[in-house]
Structure formats: structure tokens, C-alpha cells
Amino acid sequence: MTSQHASEDGIRFVLNGKAVSFAGRPDTTALDVIRNHFGLKGTKEGCAEGDCGACTVLLRRDGAARQAANACIMTAAQLDGVELTTVEGLKRDGVMTPLQEAMASNGSSQCGFCTPGIVMSLTGLIENTPQPEEEAIHDALAGNLCRCTGYKPIVEAARTAAAAGLEPAMAADLPDWHSEVSSDGSVLHQPATLDELTALRAAHPDAVILAGGTDLGVARADYHSDWDRIVSTRRTRELRAIDETADAWTFGAAVTWGEILEAVREDYPSWATLIRRFGSTQIRAMGTVGGNIGTASPIGDGPPALIALGATITLASQARGSRSLPLEDFFLDYRKTELKSDEVIVSVTVPRPKPGEAFRVYKLSKRYDQDISTVCGAFWLAMEDGKVTACRFAYGGMAAIPKRARASEDKLLGQPLDVSAQAEAVAALSEDFAPLSDWRGSADYRMRTAGALVQRLARDLAGETVEVMAL
């Protein structure tokens, strides 16, 4: 449902089956709205930065299935026109769901602080995947921390509930969303088209451009900043589009990592493995490709893979229209990019694989799940008669920006991927990079592991089994 009108009674959404409105500032956290405005205390606050899952709720947007998301880094702005379910809304006719029963009878909860969040994550899983594989259960729990029960009885409860079946809840009619909502000095704009978005960007260069809010929400919690003007990209048609041709995927900037994972699973299994380790199910449901690029973190997981795959980025402004450039040219210096103050990121175009090409990406992080990379290495190669005819290697965590390893690439061109060519490529990495030491890893660790990833690539392409795990 859509509306091109400004709202006069605040943000309207469905909460646990009932139409409600919230007339406070759109930059209020959703957790605050749930706990303090509506008095629903089952949704907990643990870390307040998307890591622990205690605040997990279910969100239905655009009529899609309900998805688990973190209320602590979400804002009221993201609730307009959606259906929100908290743990209080799970019971059907006053009866606990099979999952709640299984959690209660299986000893899956001790102090109980994490339990509502875990129940919401697993409900999201079982509603979307009625017979989940073991791996899917673990994936669904990657964003939920329990400090006292231990995960075994929780996983057992998930298996029991999945076997019993969980009827998805009836979808409520979504209320209209609004082009503008304002309250108490904070304004939310929800442009429906790219033209509207670029016009707002030009008129309000200082507005917060909000996509999934998984970076912005953490920054806001850390710095207690207020957002007096928000321009959300969630309702902008062109930014939500996924276009597939025989040659390329084009992902609108507001396409989520969860959606990209589904799209690229078959074309790029190695990339899909990386995306499964991108945050948690909750983060992938909200976090977008445009947000990841817009943040321009040197350790973001999107850019290395996209650069190695030869992606191009499209930007647009009201004054100058659209322009496209290779993604590798978008990053200029630490958190500095090509994006001008009147521009937005529209989309990213990723070539599809052709015969004779190979692609691998490896992420090294302190934890396997729900952790940002220390080093991420992405490798695309074209091979003919056993020799490398073209290649693009890109690393995160090795420089102030996500960056190509051109000297290393040069050593492989025209060569077989044998031990001596690998050694030259590894040695040349010191021409490409002079990484920093920080709490994630020392410069020495980063150089050594970046080289080890080239060797891992060669073994992987030679068909040797390589465990992809955190180091």
C-alpha cells in the first residue's frame, strides 16, 4: 500500500495485530517505542548495537514474510507502514506456539534475558524455512547471544518445533506509508522515486540518508546524535529493484544483503558463503548494499568482493543526472568517496560468471559469525590453457580503503598458478599494501594472512579442500 501524503497522526504501523500510531520523533529507536511508549517489556535491551539479539522482533514489510530484526538499531522511521511483532504477540488464541512450548519444556532458558530474542529469531527462521537444515538453525542463532543456558537445548527446541510445524501468522493488512512524517523537530521523508530522492538530497544536503540503519543506528547510539531530517531510501522504487540479465545483476542501493544472498547463491557460491557471515540474519534483513558502500569502511565486507567481481556503481543527482564508475574508483581515502553532497548511490552492477572464470572470497575475523573482517581477500581470475589471462584481487583491512592488489595481480598474468608464481604474487603484496596494526590484528598478521589467502586460493582452485573458517 502506498501514500503520497504527509501523515497527520504520526507513524502508523501494525503492532501485534493491532493498528497503532506513534506521534513521537521519527528518530526515536524502535526499542524505545516498543518498551517505553507501548509498555511491551518482553523485548530486551542488551548491547544496544545489534550484536546480542536480545531486542529481536519480527518485521513484515511490503507483504513479504516476517523477518527477524534488531529493534535497538532500528528507528521509528522504519516502522511506518509495516507490521511489527514482539514476543508478546506470538501466542495464538492465548496458546503458546510449539516453539515457545519446546523452549519451556526443554530447559532452553535459564535467566531468560536472551529468551524472547531467541524465540523471535527462531520463529522467523521456521516461518521462512519450515524444515530448516541444522546449518540454518545455527545461522538463525548467529545474532543471538546466551550467556547461561548453552546453545544445545536451544537448538534442540528449534528442531522439535520445526518437526511440530509452525503455521505462519496471518499477514495483517499493512497501513499506508507516508511521504512525510514529522514530530517534535524531526522530519522523515520517504521518496517513492529516484527523482523525488535526488530532489530531497539537493534541498537538504545535511539530511541523514537512511537505508537499513545498521551502521547509522550504531553510530547514533554511540554518539547520541539526533536526526532532525531523515530521508529514507526504503520506499524508493529504483533503489529497491533487482535486475537480472544474462550478463549482469543490478542491485538497487536499498536491496538488502539477505536479498542479494538469495540472488547470487548459484552464480557465486563463494560470495554466498561470505554473505552468510555478514552480520547475522537480523543484520542481513535490514542492512543494504548501498549502506555498506556508503559507510566506506576499510573493513566492510561488500566492497572487496564487488571490486574483484568488476562491479560498477551508479550515482545520481538532481542537477547532473546519473553517472557510473568502477566501484574501485569510488573509494578515495579513509571514509572519503566520490559521492558528492547532492548525490545518492542508485545501484551496483555485478557481471555474471563466464566460462573459464573463477571467483573466491575469504573473510578472516576473530569470531566466525557476527564479526567484521580483520582481513578480507577477494579474487577473480580468467584462465586459459592453465594460465591466468586476467585477474582482479581486492582486499579489505589492508589499507585506508578497500583496494586492488595490482602489483600482486601483475605477477600472475600469463603465468600458471604454480608455487613460484604464487610466491611472487605474495611478495608483491608489500608493494600494494602497508597495513596498520589495531586491536583486530597487527600489520604483520595482516600481511601474512593476505599472502596466505593467495595460497589458499591456489589450493582451492586446484580442488584441495580448504576449510573456510575464522583464524
Ligand SMILES: Cc1cc2nc3c(=O)[nH]c(=O)nc-3n(C[C@H](O)[C@H](O)[C@H](O)COP(=O)(O)OP(=O)(O)OC[C@H]3O[C@@H](n4cnc5c(N)ncnc54)[C@H](O)[C@@H]3O)c2cc1C
Ligand atoms: C551487529 C552488526 C554486524 C555487522 N556485520 C557486518 C559484517 O559482517 N560485514 C560488514 O561489512 N558490515 C557489517 N555491519 C555493518 C552494516 O550492517 C553494513 O555496513 C550494512 O550493509 C549497512 O547498510 P545499511 O542499509 O544498514 O546502512 P545505513 O546504516 O542505513 O547507512 C550507512 C551509510 O550509508 C549511507 N547511505 C545509505 N544508502 C545510501 C544511498 N543510497 N546513497 C548515499 N548514501 C547512502 C548512509 O547515509 C550512511 O552514511 C554490521 C553491523 C552491525 C550492527
Ligand code: FES
Ligand atoms: S540490544 Fe543487543 S542486539 Fe539489540
Ligand code: FES
Ligand atoms: S538464558 Fe540467560 S542469557 Fe540466555
